[in-house]
Amino acid sequence: MDVLLPVLGLIVVVAAIVGIYLWSTYNALVTLNVRVDEAWSDITVQLKRRADLIPNLIETVKGYAAHEKGVFEAVTKARAETLSASTPAAAAEAEGHMQAALKSIFAVAEAYPQLHASENFLQLQGELVDTEDKIQAARRFYNGGVREFN
Numbered sequence: 001m002d003v004l005l006p007v008l009g010l011i012v013v014v015a016a017i018v019g020i021y022l023w024s025t026y027n028a029l030v031t032l033n034v035r036v037d038e039a040w041s042d043i044t045v046q047l048k049r050r051a052d053l054i055p056n057l058i059e060t061v062k063g064y065a066a067h068e069k070g071v072f073e074a075v076t077k078a079r080a081e082t083l084s085a086s087t088p089a090a091a092a093e094a095e096g097h098m099q100a101a102l103k104s105i106f107a108v109a110e111a112y113p114q115l116h117a118s119e120n121f122l123q124l125q126g127e128l129v130d131t132e133d134k135i136q137a138a139r140r141f142y143n144g145g146v147r148e149f150n
Contacts, residue, residue, distance in 0.1 A: 032149040039142035040088065046135040047082050047091065050098075050128065054079045057105065057124045064115040065108050075101040102128070 058072050065071075078094065078101035085091040106125075109115050116122070 036145040036149050039145045042138040043142055046138050050131045051079045051082050053127055060121045064112045071104045071108050075105050
């Protein structure tokens with residue numbers, strides 16, 4: 001009986017240490033999962049913000065280049081794709097289409113020097129650049145969270 005008591009005490013202490021380790025690991029994983037979800041939410045907010053700027057940009061460019069209908073349709077389609085993306089993979093694919101569409105609309109804008117003088121266009125272009133920077137920062141935060149979670 002004298003030997004059984006210290007062994008039982010040791011078993012209780014080891015079980016408590018294992019329990020505390022498992023509990024803290026679980027809480028850390030839950031915290032990291034929430035952080036990753038928040039980071040993804042930040043990305044979707046910035047993508048939506050950019051998508052909301054697109055119609056204003058299209059209207060500004062349309063006034064100068066109304067005959068570039070294909071470009072405007074491509075941008076509108078890419079915007080809809082971005083807004084409907086629900087997974088990171090779908091968002092990445094939609095992002096590629098959006099980048100291509102934005103490049104084409106800025107290529108159209110290059111052909112119209114008077115468009116570059118438009119204060120509205122310059123303001124929208126500045127807001128898009130700012131939004132792109134925010135998207136890039138949100139992606140870095142998301143990637144860091146995913147890396148830590150993994």
